[in-house]
Amino acid sequence: MGNLAGDAGRFPETYQCTMSTLTIQLPDGVARQLRECADREGVTVEQLMSSAAAEKLSAMLTVEHLRERARIAKREDFTAFLNGSPNVPPIPGDEL
Numbered sequence: 001m002g003n004l005a006g007d008a009g010r011f012p013e014t015y016q017c018t019m020s021t022l023t024i025q026l027p028d029g030v031a032r033q034l035r036e037c038a039d040r041e042g043v044t045v046e047q048l049m050s051s052a053a054a055e056k057l058s059a060m061l062t063v064e065h066l067r068e069r070a071r072i073a074k075r076e077d078f079t080a081f082l083n084g085s086p087n088v089p090p091i092p093g094d095e096l
Contacts, residue, residue, distance in 0.1 A: 034048060034049070
């Protein structure tokens with residue numbers, strides 16, 4: 001998973017955002033594993049959960065975005081794009 005503690009230095013000190021507090025219930029085993037993982041990573045459980053939630057939201061929003069793009073896509077545009085691509089052999093390792 002990498003060291004999440006290093007991410008803090010990527011934001012300027014002036015970076016500020018408002019924060020919300022959420023109370024969630026988790027099975028004891030999941031909560032224990034979260035605490036252990038946070039300890040190993042050198043972050044708080046709150047930081048780990050915030051990062052995990054952001055990653056999940058990013059994945060979900062990406063899928064939503066791609067579905068929307070697919071909904072408005074036109075086959076003829078895709079075909080025109082492919083027809084404009086050079087007819088060259090695949091890079092070694094990309095062969096079918």
